[in-house]
Amino acid sequence: MMDTLSYLAPLLQFKVILVIALGTLGGLVIGALPGLTATMGVALLIPLTFGMTPVMGINMLIGIYIGGIYGGCVSAILLRTPGTPASAATVLDGYPMAQRGEAGKALGMATISSAIGGLFAAVVLATLAPQLANIALKFGASEYFALALFGLTIIATLSGNLLKGAISGLLGILIACVGADPISGVMRYTFGIQGFSSGFAFTPALIGLFALSEVFTQIERLAGNEPAIKLVKDRWPSRQDMRESRGALIRGSLIGTLIGIIPGTGSGTASWISYNEARRTSKTPEKFGTGFAPGIAATESANNAVCASALIPLLALGIPGDVVTAVLMGGLMIQGLAPGPMLFQTNPEVIVGIFGGTFMATIFMFIFGMALIPVFSKILMVPRRLLTMAIVIFCFIGAFAINLNPIDLYTMVGFGVLGWGMQKFGFSQAALCIALILGPMMEANLRRGMLQAGDDVFVFLSGPITLLFLALTILSLCWPSIARHLARKTKA
Amino acid sequence: MSKNIIVAAVLATTGALPAYADFPERPLQIVVPYSAGGSTDLGMRVVADAFERQFDGIQVVVRNQPGGGGAIGTSAAIHARPDGYTLGAGAQGPIAIKPHIGGADYVIDDVEFIGLFARSLQVMVACSDAPFSDYASFVAYAAETAPQIGNSGAGGANHISAEAFARAAHINVESIPFGGSSEARTACIGGHIDAMVASPAEARAAAEAGQMTPIFVMEEERIAMFPDTPTAVEMGVDFTWSSYKGLVAPRGLPDDVLEWLRDAVKQVAEDPEFIATMTEMGEFVTYEDGPAFEARVRADGEMAHAVLEELGLLGMNN
Numbered sequence: 001m002m003d004t005l006s007y008l009a010p011l012l013q014f015k016v017i018l019v020i021a022l023g024t025l026g027g028l029v030i031g032a033l034p035g036l037t038a039t040m041g042v043a044l045l046i047p048l049t050f051g052m053t054p055v056m057g058i059n060m061l062i063g064i065y066i067g068g069i070y071g072g073c074v075s076a077i078l079l080r081t082p083g084t085p086a087s088a089a090t091v092l093d094g095y096p097m098a099q100r101g102e103a104g105k106a107l108g109m110a111t112i113s114s115a116i117g118g119l120f121a122a123v124v125l126a127t128l129a130p131q132l133a134n135i136a137l138k139f140g141a142s143e144y145f146a147l148a149l150f151g152l153t154i155i156a157t158l159s160g161n162l163l164k165g166a167i168s169g170l171l172g173i174l175i176a177c178v179g180a181d182p183i184s185g186v187m188r189y190t191f192g193i194q195g196f197s198s199g200f201a202f203t204p205a206l207i208g209l210f211a212l213s214e215v216f217t218q219i220e221r222l223a224g225n226e227p228a229i230k231l232v233k234d235r236w237p238s239r240q241d242m243r244e245s246r247g248a249l250i251r252g253s254l255i256g257t258l259i260g261i262i263p264g265t266g267s268g269t270a271s272w273i274s275y276n277e278a279r280r281t282s283k284t285p286e287k288f289g290t291g292f293a294p295g296i297a298a299t300e301s302a303n304n305a306v307c308a309s310a311l312i313p314l315l316a317l318g319i320p321g322d323v324v325t326a327v328l329m330g331g332l333m334i335q336g337l338a339p340g341p342m343l344f345q346t347n348p349e350v351i352v353g354i355f356g357g358t359f360m361a362t363i364f365m366f367i368f369g370m371a372l373i374p375v376f377s378k379i380l381m382v383p384r385r386l387l388t389m390a391i392v393i394f395c396f397i398g399a400f401a402i403n404l405n406p407i408d409l410y411t412m413v414g415f416g417v418l419g420w421g422m423q424k425f426g427f428s429q430a431a432l433c434i435a436l437i438l439g440p441m442m443e444a445n446l447r448r449g450m451l452q453a454g455d456d457v458f459v460f461l462s463g464p465i466t467l468l469f470l471a472l473t474i475l476s477l478c479w480p481s482i483a484r485h486l487a488r489k490t491k492a
Numbered sequence: 493m494s495k496n497i498i499v500a501a502v503l504a505t506t507g508a509l510p511a512y513a514d515f516p517e518r519p520l521q522i523v524v525p526y527s528a529g530g531s532t533d534l535g536m537r538v539v540a541d542a543f544e545r546q547f548d549g550i551q552v553v554v555r556n557q558p559g560g561g562g563a564i565g566t567s568a569a570i571h572a573r574p575d576g577y578t579l580g581a582g583a584q585g586p587i588a589i590k591p592h593i594g595g596a597d598y599v600i601d602d603v604e605f606i607g608l609f610a611r612s613l614q615v616m617v618a619c620s621d622a623p624f625s626d627y628a629s630f631v632a633y634a635a636e637t638a639p640q641i642g643n644s645g646a647g648g649a650n651h652i653s654a655e656a657f658a659r660a661a662h663i664n665v666e667s668i669p670f671g672g673s674s675e676a677r678t679a680c681i682g683g684h685i686d687a688m689v690a691s692p693a694e695a696r697a698a699a700e701a702g703q704m705t706p707i708f709v710m711e712e713e714r715i716a717m718f719p720d721t722p723t724a725v726e727m728g729v730d731f732t733w734s735s736y737k738g739l740v741a742p743r744g745l746p747d748d749v750l751e752w753l754r755d756a757v758k759q760v761a762e763d764p765e766f767i768a769t770m771t772e773m774g775e776f777v778t779y780e781d782g783p784a785f786e787a788r789v790r791a792d793g794e795m796a797h798a799v800l801e802e803l804g805l806l807g808m809n810n
Contacts, residue, residue: 329674339697
């Protein structure tokens, strides 16, 4: 016990705490700006850490990471522009709430949920990291394939009209085929255009799909002069909102923590699965997608839980769970600290410092987030016409800034038109988005698994984790009819 | 009015041309063809830092242009205006290998080599639960069954190096492509593949933790970090491979600018703080001038050509 306290010494210095606070605030702003992602924030500031102590430098980066993933919800809720892919699912309920004038409450719900998810995962990180990390090692090609397949069943429950949802999902999977083949490296459907050789860039596609398409829809509506949205001043969700969201928060935190441990899945996947689970288990699933607070609670608690839990395999095994933790790993290597089981023995003060820093960053995120809500909400006071133009500009800046590749602008506009058309004719943009995330994961792992097993399909029907996810897949597909059956029974 | 602009423009260009003493007058830009945060990116950020420390008042900006396995950013650097202000991170995959696979709009002849300041050494490691644990058992196993060797992407540098070794050692391997080196590393530590090519820094940390076992080093001589691990050369296989970090530019730089840049890279490569940071990151800091760098890339390119031809990947994406 005494030891642990002395390990905290490098963390509990004014300088270090100040740097964590600044990092979190900086991350929040970066995440809130469309096109600037947490990854970029962390990577760009790594050189600043060269001169810092390891605990200070790494915790600054973790602050940016946590702030950045949270910050993505701001533009998702206010402008329907997911600032990071992690908050794409937040658009579904956050934006309708903001349109109703409850932007403050939506942001408040997102902030509280992010803090709860983040703190939950931080507790798990600090107490169970070495034990849970081994989950990460269990995932081979067939496990990833089954997980992706399970994820794709979300489309069935999320899209309302099953046929149109399936079409959107399949379209997404086809679109995800563009670019280099994941196994052989052959270019597919790039038509010789070099800019498409890695496929359509994901963030520009999302910005087009959700933000630019909304601009088109609004321009259609703008014929009449709509008044600006009146803001309801609240920023704290009501007691009823919190009661309705309790289940979503618990499930979101758990799902986010588990998905975060599995390397290579990330916060986008976690928030969609969490959203789907919240909706599936809700008594009022029809309210989801219309601006329902538990929808925000589910996605935001999950994506912030991923932040802390992605650190579990990184610190315990030296395996980065997502892009940001890969960058963090680089930051640690520069300090001469190779993450892995040995770090717990050779530099326990760094490990304890990172645990503590994760808590602090989450708390700072909550404080700054709540304090800034009135400022952020003011954006909606801007007259519609001006705001729409500003969003268009942000769409272009965001789509370009991420890879500095002009072709991404075409991608963004193309997906904008596609998203507008889908919205107009009742096809689910969410289904397309999920397929874009999970399609490549499913394909690469299917093919890799076949390659490794010498083309033996049965490898995909073996192993407890694979079978578990396949069972969940079947259950998830049959759930609506099971639920109907049960409902009829209880009525009778 | 327009006359003034022309005069100003003429003055500006003549002022900028014979500019050994004046170069650089504005920030230099290094195009990194990968996302921020990878080892090439971090290396270039350390270089940028060292540039700014060595030369007062010079700014160096790192610009990330990822995509296409590095071909997009490399193309942007090589096709930039040849004024010395836009440089590229000369990465092995996009420069030496990509042109042979196709889908890149440049060849090695389009590249001006400024200098190389670090090499990234490579170690073949056995993964968790692999059926071999040293060079002899690896080769013996490979004689029976092709070991599954993970790499960070089809046609990438460590795909080619594993296949090139197999060719030199007359064994068969089965290359398993992953989406990036951290995915391959995860599969390796989890025991889902038999072996992979790793950097000494990551291999050492993982070896200490018992997650990986070094099999051989792809150098002429043993390296300080793994004094007990043999090289392929001493096991009788004529095979060495390393990737590198260097600077490239478009062809056609003014002579004095090229000379300034080459001197600058040399100076940076000898900067003690630069050496210390790069070494912490697990890079092997060494300096090679432009022609030596070019010769190295061409040799790699030839080896890649032979391997790709055998794998049937030559010109695949043309």
